[in-house]
Amino acid sequence: AxxxxxxxxxxxxxEGTPVLLRxxxxxxxxxxxxxxxxxxxxxxxxxxxxxxxxxxxKGINGFEAEFKKSETSFHLTKPSAHMSDxxxxxxxxSVYSSASKIIFGSGTRLSIRP
Amino acid sequence: GAVVxxxxxxxxxxSGTSVKIECRSLDFQATTMFWYxxxxxxxxxxxxxxxxxxxxxxEQGVEKDKFLINHASLTLSTLTVTSxxxxxxxxxxxxxxxxxxxxxxxxxxxxxxxVL
Numbered sequence: 001a002x003x004x005x006x007x008x009x010x011x012x013x014x015e016g017t018p019v020l021l022r023x024x025x026x027x028x029x030x031x032x033x034x035x036x037x038x039x040x041x042x043x044x045x046x047x048x049x050x051x052x053x054x055x056x057x058k059g060i061n062g063f064e065a066e067f068k069k070s071e072t073s074f075h076l077t078k079p080s081a082h083m084s085d086x087x088x089x090x091x092x093x094s095v096y097s098s099a100s101k102i103i104f105g106s107g108t109r110l111s112i113r114p
Numbered sequence: 115g116a117v118v119x120x121x122x123x124x125x126x127x128x129s130g131t132s133v134k135i136e137c138r139s140l141d142f143q144a145t146t147m148f149w150y151x152x153x154x155x156x157x158x159x160x161x162x163x164x165x166x167x168x169x170x171x172x173e174q175g176v177e178k179d180k181f182l183i184n185h186a187s188l189t190l191s192t193l194t195v196t197s198x199x200x201x202x203x204x205x206x207x208x209x210x211x212x213x214x215x216x217x218x219x220x221x222x223x224x225x226x227x228x229v230l
Contacts, residue, residue, distance in 0.1 A: 036221075043118075043207065043223035044158075090157065101148070102219060104157045 002027045004093040006105035014113045019078040021108045023065075023091030026072065032094035033074045034102070035065055039087045047089075050074065061085070086112045117141055118210050120222035127198055128230055135193045135225045137208030144210035147191040148219060149183060152205040164191045188213075198229045 007022040025031055035047040048059025055067045065076045074091060091105040117140040127133050137147055145166050150158040162183050163171045170183035180202075182194040191210075195202050205226050209219040 034218075041224075041226075044209075044221040046218070046220075049218065101160060101163060103160075106157045109155075 002029075002031060002093050002095050002103055004033075004091050004103055004105040006089075006091050006108050008108050009106065010109045010111065012111040012113060013081050015083055016080050019076070019081045019085065019110065021076040021089050021091075021110065023074045023076065023105060024072050025074060025091075025093045027093060033065075033067065034092040034094075035059065035063070035074075035076050036090045036092060037087050038090065038107075044090070047076070081110075081112050083112050083114070086110055116212060116220045118144075118208065118220045118222040120206075120208055120225050122225060123223060124226040124228075126228045126230065129199050130197055132194055132196045133198055133227060135195075135206055135208075135227075137191045137193070137210065137222055139189045139210040139212075139220070142210075142212045142214070142220075143188040144191075145188065145213045146211040147185060148209045148211075149181075149191075149193050150207045150209070152207060152224070154205075158207060161193075195227065198227070200229045203227055203229045 003026045005024045033050045036044040037047050038044050047063050048057045050057050050067045058064045063078045065074050067074050089108045092102050095101040119138045121136045147164040149161045151161050152158045160173050161176045164183045164185040166185045166188050172178050185191040205224050207224040209221045211219050
């Protein structure tokens with residue numbers, strides 16, 4: 001069965017410093033992996049996705065993630081945090097079925113200190 | 115492109131009443147739509163998968179008679195919370211899968227339901 005684990009429930013960084021949000025996955029098949037962002041009382045926005053092409057995936061707003069099969073990880077990074085990055089981030093793995101279901105991680109709340 | 119809307123964005127109702135939430139794909143056809151529930155400061159939990167023209171598939175633990183799902187067209191799915199109780203208060207989010215996309219889902223903005 002597929003699953004995804006977000007290792008940190010809360011990450012706090014200073015504005016202008018790097019961001020690292022950690023995600024590990026478990027899948028018997030080659031998974032599709034996604035990172036979504038949710039701002040307070042808003043819907044989810046796709047940041048980036050990995051679908052077995054390049055292992056380093058670039059997304060919107062300067063975010064990127066690297067798929068590492070040997071480590072079963074898909075960590076999200078950004079070189080320099082901005083105040084507007086403060087939000088909840090979800091790592092998501094696809095379920096290998098015709099229904100194309102996805103499974104959400106527990107989420108990481110990112111806080112940005114001025 | 116790939117916009118999903120939900121209506122209403124928030125609703126307050128009395129205990130015992132029923133509430134209908136609509137999910138629409140505005141610029142694409144969605145053969146499959148998904149309904150999620152999100153409690154405060156928690157992740158999204160899949161409630162059911164809605165396929166156009168057929169019965170919804172519910173996740174384990176979700177009451178079919180409580181949460182009625184109808185997917186009557188390629189652009190509309192509805193979730194009806196029947197005989198709502200305070201414990202049904204939550205943030206309900208739908209998503210739609212573009213029939214031309216392999217597995218990407220596009221999410222609606224969510225509906226906040228408060229049952230008094």
